Amino acid sequence: MKKEKQPARRPSAKAPKGVSRRGFFQAMGLAGAAATTLAQGGCGSSGGGVDPALQQGVGPDAIDVALKVNGRDVKVKVEPRVTLLDALRDHLKLGSTEPVDLTGSKRVCDRGSCGACTMIVDGRTVYSCTVLAVEAQGRQIRTVEGLSEGGKLHPVQEEFVACDGLMCGFCTPGFVMSAVSCLERTPGATADQIRKCLDGNICRCGTQPRALEAVVKAGARMKGRR
Amino acid sequence: MPYKWPEKRQVIGTKVPRLDGALKVAGKAKYSYDRNLPGLLHGKILRSTVAHGKIVTLDLAPAEAMPGVKAAMSIKKVGDIVRFGGDEVAALAAETEEQARDAIRAIKVAYESLPPLASEEAGLERNPPPPPQTTEKGLKIEEAFAKATVTSEGFYGVAVITHVCLETHGLVADWKADDDLVVYCSTQAVGNTRNSLKNHGPFKAIANLKVTCETPFMGGGFGSKFSADLQGTVAAELARKAKRPVKLMLERDEEHWAGGNRPSxxxxxxxxxxxxxxxxxxxxxxxxxxxxxxxxxxRLPYIYLPEGHRIRNRDVNVNAFNKRAFRAPGSPQACAVMDQMMDDLAHAGGWDPVEFRLKNLPGQGNPLVNLSPIWEKELKMGAEAIGWKQGYHKRGDPAAGPIKRGLGCAINTWGGGPGGAQASCTIAPDGSVEVRCGTQDLGTGTTTLVPIVAAEILGLEIKDIQGKIGSSAYPDAGGSGGSTSCGGVSLAVGVACMKALEQIFAKAAPALDAQPGDLEAEGGKVYVKAAPAKSLSWKQACALLGAQAITAVGDKADKEIQGMAASGVGGAQFVDVSVDVETGQVRVNKVVAVADCGLVMNRLLCESQVYGGVVQGLSLALFEERRLDPRSALMLNPDMEWYKLAGHSDLGEIEVHLLDYPERGVIGIGEPPVIPTQAALANAVTNAVGVRVGVLPITPKRVLDALAKK
Structure with a gap:
């Protein structure tokens, strides 16, 4: 007879057994987590070192986390192991007084390989499923919802609709964020450069050819406007 | 009077951007995964960690005592057998997802392992072996081969793949009252999802149970999402227990384990x-x-019908989740076998592969004979577009250096045709139009299709139509499978609008001093055909209804529908690849897809379906394979880094040519374009490197192994 336990896919702070990405962060302490995530997520170091409050250790219970999302201050109460993606998708309504519901960023692979959760943090794209919410404090977080505040779509969004660069639409917010970041950092990007920018985004319906066409067109429009 | 499509079409066949596109690109489209209801609980499932075993211990009590847990239930009981890694054992719901995950791990469970079957080959060697199912048609196989002057032999195959819907399976269950359940489900069939919940054992006893499935948006199905499924009924049971809404969406590994797969x-x-x-x-x-x-x-033999054939197949069981329909079930596999065989046979006889296919297109006695002129046209168009004359060479690129280039092609067919569907068209005295149909949009564009059809029939613009789909509360339409939604929905909506328009004409005729049959609706006007100056604006005509709105119902089953839809399409695809014979790496240079779907309803979105089929086909051809551990039968790649999908740089240039045959009516295009890509790519690789790889996906290892055997 063989005894089996459910694999420790997401070890809790209360029962830290097994090794996983987040368990690894916990074992290293949050200082290590911050450094690792910055390197993986590619946010770029802000150079300020790690918040002394974090070095004392936090959790395992939920803590107050203050985030700046699309220019607005929001507060969430989440366990330190909660990702930026999950905090914005699931916890804003539960733990915050801010009446926002940011479910535009999607959870698809939940381990940094598909791009559906792409956000722009301090000017660079990150997979928000590999950034912890606590670690995103003090950073400028942009989500897909922030692109069309006031109801006017961003040129990238307009071209996605016009070129039909989307089908089921589940990957689309991530594609849009990667494309916006690409064109902001590389105005006038060529189709080849854009293709590389979008390589970290996976689509199952097969929208890639027309998504590329949409971003090329949006890039031309945005450059013309400068 | 039989109903038919107007001969002069203003909206049908134009390029209409999808109407829900703005919501989707803005992140404002609410998918099931995005439903955060007040008081929402999060559900999770305990899944077996052995692929084959007997449950010997199962105790939920420790989990029920965990923080935040509000309801728990067993799915299997002690003594039950688990049959695949990830088989469902128990479930619970808690205040937060994190708490639910912790609590799942607190459930006490133990298994007695049983020997697993981890591969098709292991399944074949089982004692007794699975029996062959044999079909033989035409000449006896020996007599048929006696007629042959050229023969070829080969081993071809396609591995099991999984659906990888980006929005995983699952739903949010919300009991509005004891006998009123609303679910937000990621489904291809709102009606059947409702029915599967109504007929779920524990709910059958609830008197007058009302179930509604709401699916305004869903993130991909590809054949795997036709009912509430186990996780759906579990979520509904947990919600009923906890008296709170429950969200239960599968995680990525669960989606690979139990969300569906395509047979090998x-x-x-x-x-x-x-x-x-x-x-x-x-x-x-x-x-x-x-x-x-x-x-x-x-589905063998596929398309081509020899004078005699014999198919001996063995269905093999392994300890993995059962198959689900996947985009054109059986056809991509059959095409991969048949069209690779055709290529090898052409090579053996020294014939050009395109010419050889043209010569063997279905003739008299083959039920697909009517499609042969379409294939002929498509093969010629495709060959021209890929540069076959200039680029094709005999097997094995003679160019110096490690990079070899090659061309390949394959053809496909699929039924399509109209699925069961009903729709209603309501016209109000103020001229507003609402069309309801209980279908759903998988990303194929049904949301946009409904107003296109209504605007065409009523002579209005798309913006004048309120199209309502994605709810089981609307008139029943079938699940979106088999490429039948476009045909069925177009018919139901078209006929509902035609019938409503007849009522408007009956009211308008006296005012125009004409007979109802003399009237036409076009450009926002109702006018006398023979004297267009005698007209009413649409609003004026509708005002004649008085105080009461009218509603007409259209049904695909209506006997008076003639020639508005059909089934049976042909397609052809050509692929141009470069292969590095030192690394085995395949690079796609270009794909040409020529597709047919009868009457094109929305050219923009129809083309997207073809692009999508090709992209998915390339991904399947090059990367996708469900890998089971040979000892444990546990899936080794239940994620998205080792289960690979194609990205932008993997695709090359894709060129789509859409044929339009309005006289054939609507057919449906969702599935056919995914069928021939794998075979066409495999043939291009063989043309480049000079050897047959045979088994897909064509990984660098398989290319190098094939070259080593040369």
Missing amino acids: LFAKVKAGADKDGKLVALDVESYGTGGNSTGVDM
Whole structure:
């Protein structure tokens, strides 16, 4: 007879057994987590070192986390192991007084390989499923919802609709964020450069050819406007 | 009077951007995964960690005592058998997802391991072996081969793949009252999802139970989402227990384990052609798996019909989740076997592969004979577009250096045709129009299709129509499968609008001093055909209804629908690749897809379906394979880094040519374009490197192994 336990896919702070990405962060302490995530997520170091409050250790219970999302201050109460993606998708309504519901960023692979959760943090794209919410404090977080505040779509969004660069639409917010970041950092990007920018985004319906066409067109429009 | 499409079409066949596009690109489209209801609980499922075993311990009590847990239930009981890694054992719901995950790990469970079947080959060697199912048609196989002057033999196959819907399976269950359940489900069939919940054992006893399935948006299905499924009924049971809404969406690994997969097919093939290059004989010994209790979807022989054939197939069981329909069930596998065989036979006889296919297109006696002129046109168009004349060379690129270039092609067919559907059209005295249909939009564009059809029939603009789909509360329409939604929905909506318009004409005729049959609706006007100056604006005409709105119902089953929809499409695809014979790496240079779907309803979105089929086909051809550990039968790649999908840089240039045959009516295009890509790519690789790789996906290792055997 063989005894089996459910694999420790997401070890809790209360029962830290097994090794996983987040368990690894916990074992290293949050200082290590911050450094690792910055390197993986590619946010770029802000150079300020790690918040002394974090070095004392936090959790395992939920803590107050203050985030700046699309220019607005929001507060969430989440366990330190909660990702930026999950905090914005699931916890804003539960733990915050801010009446926002940011479910535009999607959870698809939940381990940094598909791009559906792409956000722009301090000017660079990150997979928000590999950034912890606590670690995103003090950073400028942009989500897909922030692109069309006031109801006017961003040129990238307009071209996605016009070129039909989307089908089921589940990957689309991530594609849009990667494309916006690409064109902001590389105005006038060529189709080849854009293709590389979008390589970290996976689509199952097969929208890639027309998504590329949409971003090329949006890039031309945005450059013309400068 | 039979109903038919207008001969002069203003909206149908134009390029209409999808109407829900703005919501989707802004992140404002609410998918099931995005439903955060007040008081929402999060559900999770405990899944077996052995692929085959008996449950010997199962105790939920420790989990029920965990923080935040509000309801728990067992799915299997002690003594039950688990049949695949990830089989469902128990479930619970808690205040937060994190708490639910912790609590799942607190459930006490133990298994007695049983020997697993981890591969098709292991399944074949089982004692007693699975029996072959044999079909033989036409000449006896020996007589057929006696006619052949050229023969070829090969081993071709396609591995099991999984659906990888980006929005995983699952739903949010919300009991509005004791007998009123609303679910937000990621489904291809709102009606059947409702029915599956109504008929769920524990709910059958609830008197007058009302179930509504709301699915305004869903993130991909590809054949795997036709009911509430186990996780759906579990979520509804937990919600009922906890008296709170429950969200239960599968995680990525669970989606790979239990969200659906496409059966494999491996075939040892011998084929023969006569001296004129006519396929005369086909002998196939095949096997494949559809999971722990189902088999392959056998569609051999595919398209080409020899004078005699024999197919001996063994359905093999392995300890993995059972198959689900996947985009054109059985056809991509059959095409991968058949069209690779055709290529090898052409090579053996020294015939050009395109010419050889043209010569063997279905003739009299083959039920697909009517499609042959379409294939002929498509093969010629595709060959021209890919540069076959200039680029094709005999097998094996003679160019110096490690990079070899090659061309390949394949053809496909699929039924499509109209699925069951009803729709209603309501016209109010103020001229507003609302069309309701209980279908759903998988990303295929049904949301946009409904107003296109209504605007065409009523002579209005798309913005004048309120189209309502994605709810089981609307008139019943079937699930979106088999490429039948476009046909069925177009018919139901079209006829509902035609019937409503008849009522408007009846009111308007006296005012225009004409008979109802003399009237036409076009450009926002109702006018007398013979004297267009005699007209009413749409609003004026509708005002004649008085105080009461009218509603008409259209049904695909209406006997008076003639020639508005059909079934049966042909397609052809050509692929241009470069292969590095030192690394085995395949690079796609270009794909040309020529597709047919009868009457094109929305050219922009229709083309997207073809692009999508090609992209998915390339991904399947190059990367995708469900890998089971050979000892434990546990899936080794239940994620998205080792289960690879194609990205932008993997695709090359894709060129789509859409044929339009309005006289055939609506057919449906969702599935056919995914069928031939794998075979066409495999043939291009063989043309480049000079050897047959045979089994897909064509990984660098398989290319190098094939070259080593040269």
